[in-house]
Amino acid sequence: MGGGSVSRGGGSLEDALLSAPLFSVQDTLKLTEQGETISSRYLNNTSALNNLSNIVGALLKKSLYDEKGMSKNPISPATKELMQQLSKISYTTYRQLYTMHGFLEYFKQATPIAFIQELNLGSRPAKRKESTKLEDLRAIPWVFAWTQNRSILPAWFGVGSALKSVDLADLQKCYLEGGFFKVVIDNIAQVLLKVDLDTAREYHQFAHDVPNAAHIWAQIKNEFTTSLERILAIRQESALLEKDELVRQGILFRTPYINALSCLQTELIKAFKHHPKDEIKLAIQSTLIGIAQGLRNTG
Incomplete structure (x- = not known):
């Protein structure tokens, strides 16, 4: 997944994951955080913990949908x-x-x-x-x-x-x-x-x-x-x-x-x-x- 810029994959991580095709994640997520987002997300323990919690939560949601063979928003x-x-x-x-x-x-x-x-x-x-x-x-x-x-x-x-x-x-x-x-x-x-x-x-x-x-x-x-x-x-x-x-x-x-x-x-x-x-x-x-x-x- 990309970092901050929308033109290079930015936006809400959870929205992106839940919109991805079935079985495309498979319980694993590799992230590249772009430079200008690092300080805002990981500068202190509170923001770092909150960001990492959101990442893990999004991954767990996507993994559960995949396990059940379901899509939150199936594409017609x-x-x-x-x-x-x-x-x-x-x-x-x-x-x-x-x-x-x-x-x-x-x-x-x-x-x-x-x-x-x-x-x-x-x-x-x-x-x-x-x-x-x-x-x-x-x-x-x-x-x-x-x-x-x-x-x-x-x-x-x-x-x-x-x-x-x-x-x-x-x-x-x-x-x-x-x-x-x-x-x-x-x-x-x-x-x-x-x-x-x-x-x-x-x-x-x-x-x-x-x-x-x-x-x-x-x-x-x-x-x-x-x-x-x-x-x-x-x-x-x-x-x-x-x-x-x-x-x-x-x-x-x-x-x-x-x-x-x-x-x-x-x-x-x-x-x-x-x-x-x-x-x-x-x-x-x-x-x-x-x-x-x-x-x-x-x-």
Whole structure:
């Protein structure tokens, strides 16, 4: 199971386990906790015990369901077919974006990836090998970079295009069935609440000279709008997570502080471009860590 980031397997562990296919766990669970989640979950004995208890409890529930040959939320053939259709469209849309002319250079300029690659964290280098291909960039810096510019693009891009291709009533029916589809929709709703396209637009300005930058930015904005509209309609909400008030308020409480760090980061990057000094780079790296801690699911 993945760690904090929704685009790399994050979200509720219990929901994910209980939505997994029968006999897929078999009494054993291997966990990878991502860096930014470790301090919040294991910093003291109380939080560590609570987190480990939740993990064991989720595993016991899943093991019991498997032992009885039961599924908490069995997937109907119609729902399975619909999800396969959504997956194909979402994948195609996502791939069309990052294969667009000028996208690699846009990514380099519109995110702080250059500063992330110099951070002394993680057990592996940012790239699998020296290459100019996006495919050779590891998943963590890829997600981390888009999260830092506050678009959090890998977690939701392609979702809107997929969801709008299906009748809304069918999507709402699948959501009410629960299970894997509901888990995915709920996780994406949480991510969308953390997106700040006003801040992302500030980072976009760093790439305004990149060929095709305006078209790339338009694609990102349009896909976000479509994703937001569709997620709200499926969950039947007027505002993201209004039915999960505790989670919503937790995110909104941290947002002003993260926004301040993002503003500071963009100003520091501007300063570094004019005067590339080590102390400015160090300050930028500090904002990277602060934003990661505030958003809690970054890589």
